[in-house]
Amino acid sequence: MTLTPDSPAPADLTFRTVDLRGRRLTLAGLRAAVPRARPGTTADAEEKVLNIIAAVRERGFAALSELALTFDGVVQTHPRVPAGALKAALAGLDPAVRAALEESIRRARRFADAQRPANTDVELGDGAVVSQNWVPVARVGLYVPGGLAVYPSSVVMNVVPALAAGVESIALASPPQKDFGGLPHPTILAAACLLGVDEVYAIGGAQAIAAFAYGIPATGTGAGSLAGLDPVDVVTGPGNIFVSTAKRLVKGVVGIDSEAGTTEIAILADATARPALVAADLISQAEHDPKAASVLFTDSAELAAAVREELDGQATATKHSARVREALSGPQSGVVLVDDLEQGIAACDAYAAEHLEIMTADAAGVAARIRNAGAIFVGDYSPVSLGDYCAGSNHVLPTGGTAAFSSGLNVTTFLRAIQVVNYSRAALEQVSGHIVSLSGAEDLPAHGEAVTARFGAGA
Structure with a gap:
């Protein structure tokens, strides 16, 4: 059951306990023990997403129109947002929200600009130079979720590193909203306009990822024609399980940042942590979605008990109480005693959390020992909410344990490292014997012959 913000809250908040005390578990055992969403959810989503991808590939805009009606209740002839709508949205933006977005952009740009790696030239001998050049991809597709909340901050997080990388062609998609004439939320449009993005589409969910990956051809001629949507090289952005599943399924056709699915927060706390702050931060991410994960790791049973009491009271008082209580009561949330x-x-x-807060006596020291997390937030005054909006960091981060092997969105997501080999005749001749020896060892003699041909008679 998915609860809307106006639904009645469940009578009881069940924040389950996983007790690891006294148990010597391997890495595999720990991964099996920590709270996760119930098995089977991903498989169910994959079947649906495969059907959506196939429909978009086969029938283009016709399929997108049908999906907009089915999922968003919107009648749509073409998903491209008119330029006038973007300008009007920015003109009508609340000045306080505009000021906040501008500050978020300023901080994100400073951090992103500092991330760009330098090109490297290595001289391995006289006339032997190998270089690594960082080159931006030509075109990217950026996804900004809709649904239960509005995410202009995700526009900032997607667009700023792409611009810092030097990407020249940027397309952005966000779900159509019935309340706004079938366009994305005006605050999303305003943020895109503020950043100079003019190619914006009212497409949501897995269908947006499919459209970016495979493109949509133009149809018809003359007045009845529909302009196409060119495929992209990289798709980025957070979303629900259907969006993250779609990104996984198109990986290889396009690059992706990570599987940035339904949000999650983990907090590692000891007895010095303040229960009210721990509870507030767990609730802040549970507010996103009924399937959001909020997990507390602690060696203090007393802290765990105090946090439970705070959760019950704070969850009742917050605006989206039903959504929060469902998320906190789900199998993906709970307290882990260590x-x-x-x-x-x-x-x-x-666990490899998307967001990991450290609330311990030596928070910085503990944070330095963490190996797996999308982003780490150190101490009482670095809450996840700061990273969501105005820290300068990026909030598009890997979820579901994928932080063990993937990174959050950053400038290098939009760059490729191209190696350049530049050897002179003398430099090649110096290593030619080694090449011949290795090519013989691999039974690939033509490799060696391609080198010796440069030095034989008539070369």
């Missing part, structure tokens, strides 16, 4: 910080760090690394 013997000590050593086991807590190991459990957090096994």
